Amino acid sequence: MKTRTIAEPYKIKMVEPIKMTTREYRVEKIREAGYNTFLLKSEDVYIDLLTDSGTSAMSDWQWSGMMLGDEAYAGSRNFYNLEKAVQEIYGFQYVVPTHQGRAAEHITSQLRIKRGQYVPMNMYFTTTREHVERAGGIFYDCIIDEAHDAQNPHPFKGNVDVRKLQKLVDEKGADAIAYLSIAPCVNMAGGQPFSMANLREVAEWAKRYDLPIIFDATRAVENAYFIQQREPGYANKSVREILREMMSYGEGMTISSKKDNLVNIGGFLATNNEHFFAKAKEMVVVFEGLHTYGGLAGRDMEAIARGIYEMVDDAYIASRVRQVHYLGNRLLNAGIPIVVPIGGHAVFLDAKRFLPHIPQEQFPAQALAAALYVDSGVRAMERGIVSAGRDPKTGENRKPKLELVRLTIPRRVYTNLHMDVVAESCMALYEERDKIRGLRMVYEPESLRFFQARFEEL
Protein backbone atom coordinates (compact mmCIF):
# COMPACT_ATOMS: atom_id res chain seq x y z
CA MET A 1 0.00 0.00 0.00
CA LYS A 2 1.20 3.49 -0.80
CA THR A 3 2.10 5.39 2.38
CA ARG A 4 -0.24 8.29 3.09
CA THR A 5 0.83 11.82 4.03
CA ILE A 6 0.48 12.65 7.71
CA ALA A 7 0.06 16.37 8.42
CA GLU A 8 0.89 18.35 11.55
CA PRO A 9 -1.51 17.65 14.45
CA TYR A 10 -2.34 21.37 14.83
CA LYS A 11 -3.52 24.34 12.79
CA ILE A 12 -2.12 27.89 12.69
CA LYS A 13 -3.98 30.60 14.61
CA MET A 14 -1.52 33.51 14.51
CA VAL A 15 1.21 34.43 12.04
CA GLU A 16 4.35 36.56 12.17
CA PRO A 17 5.53 38.18 8.91
CA ILE A 18 9.15 37.56 7.89
CA LYS A 19 11.28 39.82 5.71
CA MET A 20 12.73 38.88 2.33
CA THR A 21 15.93 40.73 1.47
CA THR A 22 18.28 41.03 -1.51
CA ARG A 23 21.60 39.31 -1.89
CA GLU A 24 23.48 42.67 -1.86
CA TYR A 25 21.76 43.56 1.43
CA ARG A 26 22.79 40.25 2.99
CA VAL A 27 26.40 40.53 1.78
CA GLU A 28 26.57 43.83 3.67
CA LYS A 29 24.83 42.49 6.79
CA ILE A 30 27.01 39.39 7.18
CA ARG A 31 30.15 41.51 6.81
CA GLU A 32 28.84 43.90 9.50
CA ALA A 33 28.18 40.85 11.69
CA GLY A 34 31.79 39.66 11.38
CA TYR A 35 30.66 36.53 9.48
CA ASN A 36 29.08 35.30 12.70
CA THR A 37 25.38 34.43 12.34
CA PHE A 38 24.90 35.06 16.09
CA LEU A 39 25.62 38.73 15.43
CA LEU A 40 22.96 39.21 12.73
CA LYS A 41 19.77 41.05 13.59
CA SER A 42 16.83 38.68 13.59
CA GLU A 43 14.83 41.06 11.40
CA ASP A 44 17.43 40.59 8.63
CA VAL A 45 16.85 36.82 8.63
CA TYR A 46 14.31 35.11 6.36
CA ILE A 47 14.20 31.57 7.78
CA ASP A 48 15.82 31.30 11.18
CA LEU A 49 17.40 27.90 11.80
CA LEU A 50 20.02 29.25 14.21
CA THR A 51 18.58 27.22 17.04
CA ASP A 52 15.57 25.30 18.34
CA SER A 53 16.17 26.98 21.71
CA GLY A 54 13.41 29.28 22.90
CA THR A 55 12.04 29.50 19.36
CA SER A 56 9.02 27.18 19.68
CA ALA A 57 5.48 28.29 18.94
CA MET A 58 3.39 27.89 22.09
CA SER A 59 -0.10 26.41 21.92
CA ASP A 60 -3.35 28.20 22.77
CA TRP A 61 -3.44 26.12 25.98
CA GLN A 62 0.00 27.40 26.98
CA TRP A 63 -0.87 31.02 26.11
CA SER A 64 -4.10 30.83 28.09
CA GLY A 65 -2.09 29.44 31.01
CA MET A 66 0.09 32.54 30.87
CA MET A 67 -2.95 34.62 31.80
CA LEU A 68 -3.20 32.56 34.99
CA GLY A 69 0.24 33.59 36.23
CA ASP A 70 0.38 33.87 39.99
CA GLU A 71 3.12 36.47 40.38
CA ALA A 72 3.54 36.08 44.14
CA TYR A 73 7.15 36.27 45.31
CA ALA A 74 6.78 33.01 47.23
CA GLY A 75 4.75 29.84 46.71
CA SER A 76 3.19 30.72 43.34
CA ARG A 77 0.52 28.24 42.29
CA ASN A 78 2.29 27.91 38.94
CA PHE A 79 5.36 26.52 40.71
CA TYR A 80 3.24 23.74 42.16
CA ASN A 81 1.80 23.01 38.71
CA LEU A 82 5.32 22.80 37.35
CA GLU A 83 6.41 20.54 40.19
CA LYS A 84 3.45 18.24 39.55
CA ALA A 85 4.19 18.06 35.81
CA VAL A 86 7.84 17.17 36.47
CA GLN A 87 6.85 14.51 39.00
CA GLU A 88 4.30 12.96 36.66
CA ILE A 89 6.22 13.11 33.39
CA TYR A 90 9.90 12.92 34.38
CA GLY A 91 9.42 11.13 37.68
CA PHE A 92 11.67 13.31 39.86
CA GLN A 93 10.38 14.42 43.24
CA TYR A 94 12.16 17.72 43.87
CA VAL A 95 12.24 20.67 41.45
CA VAL A 96 14.25 23.91 41.44
CA PRO A 97 13.31 26.34 38.64
CA THR A 98 16.03 28.42 36.96
CA HIS A 99 15.97 31.11 34.31
CA GLN A 100 17.34 28.67 31.73
CA GLY A 101 19.36 25.46 31.36
CA ARG A 102 22.85 26.83 31.98
CA ALA A 103 21.78 28.18 35.38
CA ALA A 104 20.74 24.66 36.42
CA GLU A 105 24.12 23.44 35.13
CA HIS A 106 25.90 26.13 37.14
CA ILE A 107 24.21 25.08 40.38
CA THR A 108 24.72 21.38 39.76
CA SER A 109 28.39 21.77 38.80
CA GLN A 110 29.24 23.99 41.74
CA LEU A 111 27.55 21.70 44.25
CA ARG A 112 28.50 18.30 42.89
CA ILE A 113 32.09 18.67 41.62
CA LYS A 114 35.18 18.73 43.82
CA ARG A 115 38.18 20.44 42.19
CA GLY A 116 40.06 17.95 39.99
CA GLN A 117 37.18 15.49 39.66
CA TYR A 118 36.15 14.10 36.29
CA VAL A 119 32.71 14.44 34.75
CA PRO A 120 32.19 11.86 32.01
CA MET A 121 29.78 13.07 29.34
CA ASN A 122 28.52 11.50 26.11
CA MET A 123 30.27 14.19 24.07
CA TYR A 124 30.58 17.75 25.29
CA PHE A 125 28.00 20.47 25.16
CA THR A 126 29.33 24.05 25.21
CA THR A 127 27.65 25.45 28.33
CA THR A 128 27.64 22.15 30.23
CA ARG A 129 31.40 21.69 29.82
CA GLU A 130 32.03 25.35 30.59
CA HIS A 131 30.28 25.00 33.95
CA VAL A 132 32.07 21.73 34.72
CA GLU A 133 35.41 23.43 34.06
CA ARG A 134 34.50 26.56 36.04
CA ALA A 135 33.76 24.31 39.02
CA GLY A 136 37.25 22.79 38.70
CA GLY A 137 36.01 19.63 37.01
CA ILE A 138 37.53 17.82 34.04
CA PHE A 139 35.38 16.86 31.06
CA TYR A 140 35.84 13.22 29.97
CA ASP A 141 34.30 12.11 26.67
CA CYS A 142 32.69 8.67 27.02
CA ILE A 143 30.57 8.57 23.87
CA ILE A 144 31.07 5.68 21.41
CA ASP A 145 33.66 6.33 18.69
CA GLU A 146 30.99 6.09 15.98
CA ALA A 147 29.56 9.42 17.20
CA HIS A 148 32.68 11.25 16.03
CA ASP A 149 32.20 9.95 12.47
CA ALA A 150 29.64 11.99 10.50
CA GLN A 151 29.07 9.13 8.03
CA ASN A 152 28.65 6.23 10.43
CA PRO A 153 24.98 5.14 10.27
CA HIS A 154 24.83 3.64 13.81
CA PRO A 155 21.19 4.08 14.96
CA PHE A 156 22.20 5.07 18.52
CA LYS A 157 25.26 7.27 18.12
CA GLY A 158 24.50 8.90 21.48
CA ASN A 159 25.43 5.65 23.28
CA VAL A 160 28.02 5.62 26.04
CA ASP A 161 31.08 3.38 25.68
CA VAL A 162 31.16 1.65 29.06
CA ARG A 163 34.75 0.53 28.38
CA LYS A 164 35.79 4.18 28.36
CA LEU A 165 34.10 4.64 31.76
CA GLN A 166 35.84 1.53 33.09
CA LYS A 167 39.20 2.81 31.82
CA LEU A 168 38.72 6.04 33.75
CA VAL A 169 37.86 4.19 36.96
CA ASP A 170 40.77 1.77 36.50
CA GLU A 171 43.20 4.65 36.01
CA LYS A 172 41.88 7.24 38.46
CA GLY A 173 39.51 5.42 40.84
CA ALA A 174 35.77 5.91 41.24
CA ASP A 175 36.28 8.71 43.79
CA ALA A 176 37.82 10.81 41.03
CA ILE A 177 34.43 10.97 39.30
CA ALA A 178 31.79 13.48 40.42
CA TYR A 179 28.85 12.07 38.46
CA LEU A 180 27.93 10.95 34.96
CA SER A 181 26.41 13.70 32.83
CA ILE A 182 24.35 11.88 30.20
CA ALA A 183 22.55 13.73 27.42
CA PRO A 184 19.76 12.27 25.31
CA CYS A 185 19.81 13.20 21.59
CA VAL A 186 23.39 14.45 21.79
CA ASN A 187 23.41 17.93 20.33
CA MET A 188 27.03 18.16 19.19
CA ALA A 189 26.94 14.66 17.65
CA GLY A 190 24.09 15.72 15.39
CA GLY A 191 21.07 15.16 17.63
CA GLN A 192 21.85 11.45 18.06
CA PRO A 193 19.96 9.30 20.60
CA PHE A 194 21.13 6.60 23.01
CA SER A 195 19.30 3.29 23.28
CA MET A 196 17.49 2.12 26.39
CA ALA A 197 19.66 -1.01 26.40
CA ASN A 198 22.78 1.17 26.54
CA LEU A 199 21.33 3.38 29.26
CA ARG A 200 20.48 0.31 31.32
CA GLU A 201 24.04 -0.97 30.92
CA VAL A 202 25.48 2.40 31.96
CA ALA A 203 23.15 2.58 34.96
CA GLU A 204 24.16 -0.92 36.13
CA TRP A 205 27.83 -0.01 35.76
CA ALA A 206 27.35 3.28 37.63
CA LYS A 207 25.54 1.52 40.47
CA ARG A 208 28.54 -0.74 41.02
CA TYR A 209 30.68 2.32 41.78
CA ASP A 210 27.92 4.27 43.50
CA LEU A 211 28.09 7.02 40.84
CA PRO A 212 24.94 9.02 40.13
CA ILE A 213 23.65 9.74 36.63
CA ILE A 214 22.49 13.32 36.16
CA PHE A 215 20.80 13.76 32.80
CA ASP A 216 21.03 16.83 30.65
CA ALA A 217 17.42 16.07 29.68
CA THR A 218 17.14 19.01 27.27
CA ARG A 219 16.08 16.83 24.29
CA ALA A 220 14.93 13.70 26.10
CA VAL A 221 11.54 13.47 24.37
CA GLU A 222 13.16 13.33 20.95
CA ASN A 223 15.38 10.51 22.25
CA ALA A 224 12.32 8.67 23.58
CA TYR A 225 10.74 8.95 20.12
CA PHE A 226 13.79 7.36 18.47
CA ILE A 227 13.70 4.51 20.99
CA GLN A 228 10.03 3.97 20.10
CA GLN A 229 10.86 3.92 16.38
CA ARG A 230 14.13 1.97 16.43
CA GLU A 231 14.57 -0.21 19.50
CA PRO A 232 13.07 -3.70 19.69
CA GLY A 233 10.41 -3.96 22.39
CA TYR A 234 9.38 -0.28 22.38
CA ALA A 235 7.20 0.07 19.27
CA ASN A 236 3.99 -0.30 21.27
CA LYS A 237 5.02 1.93 24.18
CA SER A 238 4.07 5.61 24.28
CA VAL A 239 6.76 8.28 24.24
CA ARG A 240 5.50 9.26 27.68
CA GLU A 241 6.16 5.76 29.06
CA ILE A 242 9.56 5.55 27.38
CA LEU A 243 10.65 8.93 28.75
CA ARG A 244 9.62 7.87 32.23
CA GLU A 245 11.68 4.68 31.97
CA MET A 246 14.71 6.63 30.68
CA MET A 247 14.61 9.05 33.58
CA SER A 248 14.18 6.22 36.13
CA TYR A 249 17.85 5.35 35.62
CA GLY A 250 19.02 8.77 36.84
CA GLU A 251 19.26 10.51 40.18
CA GLY A 252 18.22 13.78 38.62
CA MET A 253 18.35 16.10 35.65
CA THR A 254 19.04 19.58 34.45
CA ILE A 255 17.11 20.93 31.49
CA SER A 256 16.77 23.88 29.20
CA SER A 257 12.97 24.14 28.93
CA LYS A 258 13.54 26.18 25.77
CA LYS A 259 13.68 22.95 23.72
CA ASP A 260 11.50 19.88 24.52
CA ASN A 261 9.30 21.84 26.94
CA LEU A 262 8.00 24.12 24.16
CA VAL A 263 8.55 27.50 25.81
CA ASN A 264 10.54 30.62 25.02
CA ILE A 265 12.40 30.85 28.33
CA GLY A 266 13.06 28.73 31.41
CA GLY A 267 14.74 25.67 32.82
CA PHE A 268 15.04 23.72 36.03
CA LEU A 269 16.89 21.04 37.87
CA ALA A 270 15.05 18.08 39.33
CA THR A 271 16.30 15.34 41.59
CA ASN A 272 15.38 12.53 43.94
CA ASN A 273 18.36 13.39 46.18
CA GLU A 274 16.98 15.26 49.19
CA HIS A 275 20.35 16.55 50.39
CA PHE A 276 21.29 17.93 46.97
CA PHE A 277 17.84 19.50 46.71
CA ALA A 278 18.36 21.33 50.01
CA LYS A 279 21.76 22.62 48.84
CA ALA A 280 20.40 23.64 45.43
CA LYS A 281 17.62 25.64 47.09
CA GLU A 282 20.24 27.47 49.15
CA MET A 283 22.21 28.32 46.04
CA VAL A 284 19.32 29.25 43.74
CA VAL A 285 18.29 32.11 46.03
CA VAL A 286 21.75 33.65 45.62
CA PHE A 287 21.97 33.47 41.83
CA GLU A 288 18.44 33.18 40.43
CA GLY A 289 15.63 33.97 42.85
CA LEU A 290 13.54 32.28 45.51
CA HIS A 291 13.33 28.48 45.15
CA THR A 292 9.69 28.64 44.03
CA TYR A 293 10.44 30.85 41.01
CA GLY A 294 14.21 30.71 40.30
CA GLY A 295 14.31 33.69 37.95
CA LEU A 296 11.02 32.92 36.18
CA ALA A 297 7.67 34.68 36.25
CA GLY A 298 4.72 32.62 37.46
CA ARG A 299 3.30 32.72 33.92
CA ASP A 300 6.54 31.27 32.53
CA MET A 301 6.35 28.34 34.95
CA GLU A 302 2.74 27.72 33.90
CA ALA A 303 3.75 27.63 30.23
CA ILE A 304 6.53 25.12 31.03
CA ALA A 305 4.14 22.92 33.05
CA ARG A 306 1.69 22.81 30.16
CA GLY A 307 4.47 22.33 27.59
CA ILE A 308 5.67 19.29 29.56
CA TYR A 309 2.28 17.60 29.05
CA GLU A 310 2.11 18.60 25.38
CA MET A 311 5.62 17.42 24.49
CA VAL A 312 4.81 13.76 25.22
CA ASP A 313 1.88 13.65 22.80
CA ASP A 314 2.90 10.92 20.34
CA ALA A 315 1.39 12.66 17.31
CA TYR A 316 3.15 15.93 18.10
CA ILE A 317 6.62 14.49 18.64
CA ALA A 318 6.34 12.27 15.55
CA SER A 319 5.44 15.28 13.43
CA ARG A 320 8.28 17.34 14.89
CA VAL A 321 10.97 14.76 14.13
CA ARG A 322 9.40 13.91 10.74
CA GLN A 323 9.86 17.52 9.67
CA VAL A 324 13.56 17.40 10.52
CA HIS A 325 13.81 14.19 8.49
CA TYR A 326 11.91 15.74 5.59
CA LEU A 327 14.64 18.37 5.23
CA GLY A 328 17.44 15.86 5.81
CA ASN A 329 16.13 13.44 3.22
CA ARG A 330 15.82 16.18 0.61
CA LEU A 331 19.50 17.00 1.14
CA LEU A 332 20.57 13.35 1.13
CA ASN A 333 18.68 12.74 -2.12
CA ALA A 334 20.56 15.67 -3.67
CA GLY A 335 23.91 14.20 -2.62
CA ILE A 336 24.67 16.92 -0.05
CA PRO A 337 27.00 15.69 2.71
CA ILE A 338 25.14 15.66 6.04
CA VAL A 339 25.51 13.79 9.32
CA VAL A 340 23.70 10.45 9.25
CA PRO A 341 21.46 9.21 10.66
CA ILE A 342 19.43 12.43 10.59
CA GLY A 343 19.01 13.68 14.17
CA GLY A 344 16.02 14.76 16.22
CA HIS A 345 16.25 18.54 16.22
CA ALA A 346 18.47 19.51 13.32
CA VAL A 347 20.12 18.57 10.08
CA PHE A 348 23.89 18.99 10.23
CA LEU A 349 25.81 19.83 7.06
CA ASP A 350 29.22 18.16 7.04
CA ALA A 351 31.42 21.15 6.24
CA LYS A 352 34.58 19.02 5.95
CA ARG A 353 33.09 17.18 2.96
CA PHE A 354 31.10 20.17 1.67
CA LEU A 355 34.20 22.39 1.53
CA PRO A 356 37.20 20.06 1.30
CA HIS A 357 39.31 22.95 -0.07
CA ILE A 358 39.07 24.91 3.21
CA PRO A 359 41.37 23.64 6.03
CA GLN A 360 39.88 23.46 9.54
CA GLU A 361 42.08 26.40 10.69
CA GLN A 362 40.12 28.56 8.23
CA PHE A 363 36.78 27.71 9.85
CA PRO A 364 34.93 25.92 7.04
CA ALA A 365 31.66 25.52 8.97
CA GLN A 366 31.66 29.19 9.97
CA ALA A 367 32.26 30.13 6.32
CA LEU A 368 29.49 27.80 5.11
CA ALA A 369 26.95 29.23 7.57
CA ALA A 370 27.82 32.75 6.36
CA ALA A 371 27.51 31.69 2.70
CA LEU A 372 24.10 30.13 3.35
CA TYR A 373 22.85 33.40 4.82
CA VAL A 374 24.14 35.35 1.82
CA ASP A 375 22.51 32.91 -0.61
CA SER A 376 19.00 32.83 0.86
CA GLY A 377 18.68 34.66 4.19
CA VAL A 378 18.60 31.30 5.99
CA ARG A 379 20.42 31.51 9.32
CA ALA A 380 22.28 28.45 10.63
CA MET A 381 24.98 27.89 13.28
CA GLU A 382 28.59 26.72 13.27
CA ARG A 383 29.26 23.59 15.31
CA GLY A 384 32.92 22.90 14.68
CA ILE A 385 36.30 24.32 15.62
CA VAL A 386 34.89 27.70 16.70
CA SER A 387 32.33 26.12 19.06
CA ALA A 388 34.91 23.68 20.43
CA GLY A 389 37.07 26.55 21.77
CA ARG A 390 40.51 26.15 23.27
CA ASP A 391 41.94 23.53 25.62
CA PRO A 392 42.06 25.21 29.07
CA LYS A 393 45.45 23.58 29.82
CA THR A 394 47.39 24.14 26.60
CA GLY A 395 45.49 27.13 25.20
CA GLU A 396 45.52 25.40 21.81
CA ASN A 397 42.47 25.26 19.56
CA ARG A 398 40.54 22.05 20.10
CA LYS A 399 40.14 20.35 16.73
CA PRO A 400 36.90 18.38 16.77
CA LYS A 401 36.48 15.62 14.20
CA LEU A 402 33.05 17.02 13.41
CA GLU A 403 33.04 20.32 11.54
CA LEU A 404 29.34 21.01 11.09
CA VAL A 405 26.74 23.60 10.21
CA ARG A 406 23.53 23.07 12.14
CA LEU A 407 20.20 23.70 10.45
CA THR A 408 18.07 23.65 13.57
CA ILE A 409 14.32 23.33 13.24
CA PRO A 410 12.18 25.30 15.72
CA ARG A 411 9.14 23.39 17.01
CA ARG A 412 5.75 24.08 15.38
CA VAL A 413 7.08 27.21 13.58
CA TYR A 414 7.88 26.54 9.91
CA THR A 415 6.13 24.57 7.18
CA ASN A 416 7.71 22.06 4.83
CA LEU A 417 7.75 24.74 2.10
CA HIS A 418 10.20 26.64 4.29
CA MET A 419 12.21 23.42 4.44
CA ASP A 420 12.16 23.29 0.62
CA VAL A 421 13.62 26.82 0.44
CA VAL A 422 16.41 25.75 2.80
CA ALA A 423 17.11 22.58 0.83
CA GLU A 424 17.26 24.46 -2.48
CA SER A 425 19.68 27.01 -1.02
CA CYS A 426 21.99 24.23 0.23
CA MET A 427 21.88 22.62 -3.23
CA ALA A 428 22.71 25.92 -4.96
CA LEU A 429 25.68 26.45 -2.62
CA TYR A 430 26.89 22.90 -3.16
CA GLU A 431 27.01 23.47 -6.92
CA GLU A 432 29.10 26.60 -6.40
CA ARG A 433 31.06 25.35 -3.40
CA ASP A 434 34.46 26.12 -4.96
CA LYS A 435 33.65 29.84 -4.70
CA ILE A 436 33.28 29.76 -0.88
CA ARG A 437 36.40 31.08 0.87
CA GLY A 438 37.82 30.43 4.34
CA LEU A 439 37.84 32.94 7.22
CA ARG A 440 40.30 34.52 9.64
CA MET A 441 39.28 35.18 13.26
CA VAL A 442 39.82 38.82 14.18
CA TYR A 443 38.14 38.92 17.60
CA GLU A 444 38.04 36.03 20.07
CA PRO A 445 36.25 36.14 23.45
CA GLU A 446 37.82 34.02 26.20
CA SER A 447 34.88 31.72 26.90
CA LEU A 448 32.07 30.42 24.67
CA ARG A 449 33.77 32.28 21.84
CA PHE A 450 31.34 31.15 19.13
CA PHE A 451 28.67 33.54 20.40
CA GLN A 452 30.65 36.74 19.81
CA ALA A 453 33.77 35.95 17.74
CA ARG A 454 34.30 38.03 14.60
CA PHE A 455 35.84 37.00 11.29
CA GLU A 456 37.02 38.37 7.96
CA GLU A 457 36.99 36.65 4.58
CA LEU A 458 40.35 35.42 3.31
Ligand code: PLI
Ligand atom coordinates in the same frame (compact mmCIF):
# COMPACT_ATOMS: atom_id res chain seq x y z
O1 PLI B 1 20.40 27.74 26.55
P1 PLI B 1 20.12 27.22 27.93
O2 PLI B 1 20.97 27.86 28.97
O3 PLI B 1 18.69 27.22 28.28
O4 PLI B 1 20.52 25.65 27.88
C1 PLI B 1 21.81 25.20 27.73
C2 PLI B 1 21.84 23.86 27.06
C3 PLI B 1 22.11 22.75 27.78
N1 PLI B 1 22.17 21.52 27.20
C4 PLI B 1 21.96 21.33 25.88
C5 PLI B 1 22.07 19.97 25.32
C6 PLI B 1 21.68 22.42 25.08
O5 PLI B 1 21.47 22.22 23.79
C7 PLI B 1 21.62 23.75 25.66
C8 PLI B 1 21.40 24.89 24.89
N2 PLI B 1 21.41 24.82 23.59
C9 PLI B 1 21.32 25.79 22.70
C10 PLI B 1 21.19 27.21 23.06
C11 PLI B 1 21.34 25.41 21.31
O6 PLI B 1 21.21 26.28 20.43
O7 PLI B 1 21.48 24.19 21.03
